[in-house]
Amino acid sequence: EVQLVESGGGLVQPGRSLKLSCLASGFTFSNYGMNWIRQAPGKGLEWVASISSSSSYIYYADTVKGRFTISRDNAKNTLYLQMTSLRSEDTALYYCARQLGSYWGQGVMVTVSS
Amino acid sequence: DIQMTQSPSLLSASVGDRVTINCKASQNINKYLNWYQQKLGEAPKLLIYNTNNLQTGIPSRFSGSGSGTDYTLTISSLQPEDFGTYFCFQHNSWPYTFGAGTKLELK
Numbered sequence: 001e002v003q004l005v006e007s008g009g010g011l012v013q014p015g016r017s018l019k020l021s022c023l024a025s026g027f028t029f030s031n032y033g034m035n036w037i038r039q040a041p042g043k044g045l046e047w048v049a050s051i052s053s054s055s056s057y058i059y060y061a062d063t064v065k066g067r068f069t070i071s072r073d074n075a076k077n078t079l080y081l082q083m084t085s086l087r088s089e090d091t092a093l094y095y096c097a098r099q100l101g102s103y104w105g106q107g108v109m110v111t112v113s114s
Numbered sequence: 115d116i117q118m119t120q121s122p123s124l125l126s127a128s129v130g131d132r133v134t135i136n137c138k139a140s141q142n143i144n145k146y147l148n149w150y151q152q153k154l155g156e157a158p159k160l161l162i163y164n165t166n167n168l169q170t171g172i173p174s175r176f177s178g179s180g181s182g183t184d185y186t187l188t189i190s191s192l193q194p195e196d197f198g199t200y201f202c203f204q205h206n207s208w209p210y211t212f213g214a215g216t217k218l219e220l221k
Contacts, residue, residue, distance in 0.1 A: 045150075045158065045201055047210040059208045062115070095157055100148060100205055102169065104157035 002026040004105035022079040022096030030074035038092035086112045120213030126221040137202035139183045146206035153198040
């Protein structure tokens with residue numbers, strides 16, 4: 001069974017950093033591109049970043065470019081999102097998703113507030 | 115960036131109805147269009163990928179069509195478990211973008 005389990009969220013002050021993790025199981029993680037997608041409370045979905053299976057290709061939404069870094073460790077079956085210079089508008093439920101959304105985690109909440 | 119305009123934003127329908135949800139891209143997305151369903155408190159679920167391909171396990175009452183800039187999700191006979199919010203998503207070019215969503219509610 002495919003499982004994606006996000007962790008690392010929480011309450012953080014504006015300007016601070018946070019690192020999210022997504023532990024994958026039930027499939028060959030190194031064969032798939034992965035994504036982070038977020039959803040602000042009561043709002044729609046926003047694609048945040050993508051990384052190819054071997055980390056050769058990485059893309060970011062303009063809203064996070066230069067502040068967020070997506071990475072992966074295929075030996076640990078784990079996807080990461082390093083978030084720096086956090087803003088209140090980054091407050092959202094962050095999902096990791098396999099490939100083009102065939103599987104999603106349950107999400108991890110990030111709240112940016114003083 | 116490609117903008118995805120989804121309509122309607124709110125749709126009231128009854129069990130058994132045929133419903134359609136539309137998504138218009140600001141430029142040609144070459145059928146690289148997915149549809150997701152999200153229920154309250156849950157992660158989104160992939161229904162249709164690349165315009166008209168039904169994801170494994172999704173009932174055949176769901177179908178997708180379209181080309182160029184215009185795409186449609188159709189539910190042929192609405193079931194009680196189909197109520198929720200639907201999103202379109204283009205993956206033709208970066209940055210990938212979602213539609214704003216269509217909330218499908220019980221009339």
